Amino acid sequence: MTQGVSDSKGGAPLLRLSGVNRVFDDGRITALRDINLSIEPGDCAAVLGKSGSGKSTLIHVMGGCDSITSGEILWRGEAVRDQKTWRRLRATEIGIIFQEFLLLPALTAIENVEMALLANGVPAAKQRRRSTELLDQVGLAHRMHHLPGALSGGERQRVAIARSIANDPTLLLADEPTGNLDSVNASLIVDLLLEIQRARGTALVMVTHDESLAERCPRRIVIRDGSIVGDGPTPGATGP
Amino acid sequence: MNLFTLAISNLRRRPGRSLVVSASVGLALASSLSLVTLADSVGRNAGESADERGADMLVMSRNATDVFSSLISQDAGARLVSLEGIATASGELIMFAPIDRDRQNLITGWPADSFFWRDMPLVSGRVPRPGERAMVLGEGTAETLHTKVGDRFTIFDETFTVVGVAGYRSAINRSMIFVLLPDLQEIAFRQGQVTMFDLQLKPDAAPDAVKVAVERAGAFTAAPTDQMLARDRNIQVMRAVSRSVSLIAMVMGSLSVLNTLMMAVQERTREVGVMMAIGWSRWRTMSSIVFEGLLIGVGGCLFGVPMSFLIAIIFEHLPNVEGILTFRPTLTVLIPTLGASIAICAIGSFYPAWRAASMSPADALRRV
Numbered sequence: 001m002t003q004g005v006s007d008s009k010g011g012a013p014l015l016r017l018s019g020v021n022r023v024f025d026d027g028r029i030t031a032l033r034d035i036n037l038s039i040e041p042g043d044c045a046a047v048l049g050k051s052g053s054g055k056s057t058l059i060h061v062m063g064g065c066d067s068i069t070s071g072e073i074l075w076r077g078e079a080v081r082d083q084k085t086w087r088r089l090r091a092t093e094i095g096i097i098f099q100e101f102l103l104l105p106a107l108t109a110i111e112n113v114e115m116a117l118l119a120n121g122v123p124a125a126k127q128r129r130r131s132t133e134l135l136d137q138v139g140l141a142h143r144m145h146h147l148p149g150a151l152s153g154g155e156r157q158r159v160a161i162a163r164s165i166a167n168d169p170t171l172l173l174a175d176e177p178t179g180n181l182d183s184v185n186a187s188l189i190v191d192l193l194l195e196i197q198r199a200r201g202t203a204l205v206m207v208t209h210d211e212s213l214a215e216r217c218p219r220r221i222v223i224r225d226g227s228i229v230g231d232g233p234t235p236g237a238t239g240p
Numbered sequence: 241m242n243l244f245t246l247a248i249s250n251l252r253r254r255p256g257r258s259l260v261v262s263a264s265v266g267l268a269l270a271s272s273l274s275l276v277t278l279a280d281s282v283g284r285n286a287g288e289s290a291d292e293r294g295a296d297m298l299v300m301s302r303n304a305t306d307v308f309s310s311l312i313s314q315d316a317g318a319r320l321v322s323l324e325g326i327a328t329a330s331g332e333l334i335m336f337a338p339i340d341r342d343r344q345n346l347i348t349g350w351p352a353d354s355f356f357w358r359d360m361p362l363v364s365g366r367v368p369r370p371g372e373r374a375m376v377l378g379e380g381t382a383e384t385l386h387t388k389v390g391d392r393f394t395i396f397d398e399t400f401t402v403v404g405v406a407g408y409r410s411a412i413n414r415s416m417i418f419v420l421l422p423d424l425q426e427i428a429f430r431q432g433q434v435t436m437f438d439l440q441l442k443p444d445a446a447p448d449a450v451k452v453a454v455e456r457a458g459a460f461t462a463a464p465t466d467q468m469l470a471r472d473r474n475i476q477v478m479r480a481v482s483r484s485v486s487l488i489a490m491v492m493g494s495l496s497v498l499n500t501l502m503m504a505v506q507e508r509t510r511e512v513g514v515m516m517a518i519g520w521s522r523w524r525t526m527s528s529i530v531f532e533g534l535l536i537g538v539g540g541c542l543f544g545v546p547m548s549f550l551i552a553i554i555f556e557h558l559p560n561v562e563g564i565l566t567f568r569p570t571l572t573v574l575i576p577t578l579g580a581s582i583a584i585c586a587i588g589s590f591y592p593a594w595r596a597a598s599m600s601p602a603d604a605l606r607r608v
Contacts, residue, residue, distance in 0.1 A: 060601075060602045063517070065516075065517050065600060065601040065602045065605070066600055066601075066602035066603075067600055083522075083600070084521075084522075087516065087519055087520070087521055087522070088519070089519075090516075090517065090518060090519035091518070091519025091520070091521075092519070096517055096518070098517075098605075102510075102513075102514045102517070102605070103514075104250075104511055104514060105253075106249060106250045106253035106254055107246075107249055107250075107253070111241055111246075111249060114241040115241070115246075115515070115518060115520075116518045116519065118241055118242070118246070118520075118524075119515075119518055119519040119520045119521070119524070120519070124241055124242055124245075127241055147253065163518060164518075167519070
């Protein structure tokens with residue numbers, strides 16, 4: 001059990017957004033409008049939408065990185081209301097991947113992964129072992145002591161993925177993880193994410209505007225002007 | 241990895257930034273330290289000058305507010321030397337007096353048989369002989385006035401011959417002119433009067449007992465050299481002024497350090513956002529940044545302390561300062577200043593870290 005939220009209530013989804021609204025600039029901009037969404041354990045969903053439709057805000061809100069203006073978010077059936085609980089969830093249950101990778105530039109690849117483990121107070125020796133394993137899993141065993149500046153975009157995103165799964169999350173949120181990559185690297189990164197989702201049973205919610213990548217997720221959520229306008233199985237999904 | 245190795249990695253992998261921030265902290269520290277040292281020197285130099293000449297205790301008029309307002313009959317010397325524990329009592333008349341070239345200089349007159357003449361560290365010439373109008377210059381005065389043994393000088397329009405140059409170390413003694421007591425009494429119309437008595441105590445004498453005995457013997461106040469000068473009104477005023485200056489210097493230095501640290505942390509708000517997005521607690525995030533601030537503070541100290549010594553050396557050789565004040569950073573100045581600097585670095589990094597860690601990760605990540 002994670003402190004701040006209770007165990008999943010019988011049949012409760014992993015994450016549930018209920019009537020969530022998010023406005024900016026004193027109500028002048030509505031980024032999310034009455035969002036109702038459930039993510040079940042092991043789900044694999046693509047969030048599709050045009051630029052500015054609210055996809056990134058949705059991911060931020062789902063990971064507690066951004067606050068909501070109204071509505072409710074429940075983790076395993078329990079409302080999450082404070083940042084302290086969100087931080088604990090991000091350290092233990094939720095992994096987040098960003099489009100810009102957001103690696104710390106002064107730390108090597110392995111140190112960036114260790115940062116996630118340090119969030120949970122994992123001892124240094126164990127951090128090193130676990131980070132080495134993770135970087136090996138994402139195919140970066142030979143680049144682990146390089147600074148982010150010396151890595152390609154695809155390699156950086158692999159480091160970010162290794163960091164996001166360091167604490168064995170049950171939900172992985174990816175905000176346009178392929179947005180800054182060429183098509184070959186984008187495909188490889190999606191392969192990796194789907195492999196992680198499949199192998200670990202991690203729920204994956206991936207924002208993308210690339211239809212072909214979205215087709216690889218069995219569930220698609222379509223967002224337009226801050227509202228969910230479609231949520232269902234992906235026709236002819238190819239994975240996972 | 242732990243918070244310490246994280247801070248080290250962050251500093252080591254940004255050498256230019258770390259160096260510039262530490263140097264800024266160091267410069268602020270060096271300027272503060274120099275001014276505080278200057279303030280400290282004002283009072284210390286006065287005490288050192290009496291100590292250096294070999295006096296154990298000073299006796300002044302009980303009602304005097306400062307050394308220049310003290311007047312005692314020269315005859316009191318015999319009474320003092322008869323007291324238990326006192327080996328010698330040398331009368332001394334001290335005053336600022338006009339000399340050549342429109343200058344005022346500190347002049348002191350000692351009897352010909354004073355132990356001061358016997359122990360004077362001459363670098364050239366000799367001490368005055370009874371009956372001759374002669375003077376010994378402190379080395380600083382001799383250098384400033386470009387004067388050597390054999391030159392003539394006037395004090396109160398009376399001509400004196402320079403017969404020696406004394407190589408004292410303390411700034412006040414270096415800038416002093418030494419003459420025979422009867423000569424100074426005569427030209428200053430202070431016949432039979434001295435400013436104070438400088439006592440040398442017997443080896444087994446108890447200073448507290450001597451002090452009590454002296455103060456019972458007449459309208460005197462007696463104290464070891466450093467304590468007597470601490471009560472001097474002029475020195476109290478100088479100390480108050482210099483402490484005010486050093487306080488201003490400390491405040492300015494602190495603001496400079498705070499500003500530098502705040503800017504350095506603020507530009508990393510986005511990194512704070514990343515830390516929080518991957519689940520770092522607010523406490524852990526702030527600790528890592530404050531830790532880095534402390535290391536920058538230590539780096540600043542390593543840079544600032546040698547820099548302050550360098551400034552002190554340069555100051556001592558400035559034409560208007562040379563021979564008047566010495567700049568010697570002491571542990572009593574260094575320790576609190578360094579402690580304050582490191583504490584300010586912690587505060588300077590804590591505040592922006594607290595602000596950044598109080599944002600939502602999304603807000604922090606939106607910062608450029």
